[in-house]
Amino acid sequence: MTKTWMAESVFAELHQFYSWAEKKLNHRFFYPQSIYRPFLSAEEQNEWMGKTADQALRHYIQEIFLRSRYGHQVNDPFGGLLLKECGYLDVMAFLKAVKNKLLSSHAYVSGRFDEVKLRMELSGIRYDDFIAKKIIFCNGTAIKNSSFGSSVPVRPLKGETLVIETPENLELIYNRGVYMVPMREINTYKVGATYDSKFLTADITSAGREELQNKLYELLNIRFKIISQDWGFRPTTPDRKPILGMLPGNENVVIFNGLGTKGVSLAPYFSGHLLNWLLGEGEIQSEVNINRFKSLFSKSTGAV
Numbered sequence: 001m002t003k004t005w006m007a008e009s010v011f012a013e014l015h016q017f018y019s020w021a022e023k024k025l026n027h028r029f030f031y032p033q034s035i036y037r038p039f040l041s042a043e044e045q046n047e048w049m050g051k052t053a054d055q056a057l058r059h060y061i062q063e064i065f066l067r068s069r070y071g072h073q074v075n076d077p078f079g080g081l082l083l084k085e086c087g088y089l090d091v092m093a094f095l096k097a098v099k100n101k102l103l104s105s106h107a108y109v110s111g112r113f114d115e116v117k118l119r120m121e122l123s124g125i126r127y128d129d130f131i132a133k134k135i136i137f138c139n140g141t142a143i144k145n146s147s148f149g150s151s152v153p154v155r156p157l158k159g160e161t162l163v164i165e166t167p168e169n170l171e172l173i174y175n176r177g178v179y180m181v182p183m184r185e186i187n188t189y190k191v192g193a194t195y196d197s198k199f200l201t202a203d204i205t206s207a208g209r210e211e212l213q214n215k216l217y218e219l220l221n222i223r224f225k226i227i228s229q230d231w232g233f234r235p236t237t238p239d240r241k242p243i244l245g246m247l248p249g250n251e252n253v254v255i256f257n258g259l260g261t262k263g264v265s266l267a268p269y270f271s272g273h274l275l276n277w278l279l280g281e282g283e284i285q286s287e288v289n290i291n292r293f294k295s296l297f298s299k300s301t302g303a304v
């Protein structure tokens, strides 16, 4: 519960971007909504009363409740914190709308990208019938299997989620230990997520299910039924910041990766940032510039 890195710029951009995208694509996928976070103790309650004096945090606090406010749905005997400027993105609906737009502009090809077919030429790069000045790799954790970028320090952080059904509609997004975000079907919620950097099997696990289920028992005061379980890999970096820019030693190859646990909020701002740089309208800020890992590339490839 500290203010996230670059909150002002990143949140402002994401609200603007997804609202604009909804209009442009004529689809609904962005749902601004408050989040309620129950306090675990009287100490935490006091701590947050103190924090309201902090101007930087006050902007995100809608209300502080000192006694139970949503006890009919969640366990909140000490009250809780209602946060604003929150919400969720229906990622699948967003991606589908973007894909349809690109298809209608003949700018989308579906299929596995096969690196072996990529040719580096003097004028740029070639892939099948495509010729371009640059190629942008935004392949998440698959970058570690790529000959372009195997040195980029992106590590998988596995996460598991549940889909649950409740007997009634939840008033807000509740978040304590787990988040519960509405899905399209009535009274159905996505619950997440676990964090595992050690056991990286590409599958759901009973341990993941149990962890989420136990956290739900702690949070919820109403019954729930588990409908399904899912998993994924987050592309994380050693300093938890994205990695952007020209692959050292190969000026035709651009990397856009390392969005980690926050792709939904970071992507609008940093894709714009990358675009400006590609258009020659600014530098990539040092905190996210791939050059901060330059030593890794010189060691492994001698390219820099």
Ligand SMILES: Cc1cc2nc3c(=O)[nH]c(=O)nc-3n(C[C@H](O)[C@H](O)[C@H](O)COP(=O)(O)OP(=O)(O)OC[C@H]3O[C@@H](n4cnc5c(N)ncnc54)[C@H](O)[C@@H]3O)c2cc1C
Pocket: 111, 112, 113, 114, 138, 139, 140, 141, 142, 158, 159, 160, 161, 192, 193, 194, 231, 232, 233, 234, 235, 256, 257, 258, 259, 260, 261, 262, 263, 264, 265, 266
């Ligand atoms: C359980 C879980 C919960 C999360 N919760 C949140 C959250 O609440 N908020 C948030 O902001 N973020 C969340 N994230 C993180 C978010 O999902 C990531 O930050 C985001 O997906 C990163 O986007 P990306 O496009 O860089 O990489 P990815 O989403 O990994 O996409 C890379 C894509 O490249 C494709 N690809 C790779 N190689 C090839 C190839 N050879 N040919 C064709 N395609 C290829 C892959 O199939 C994949 O679709 C969560 C992640 C997980 C796993």
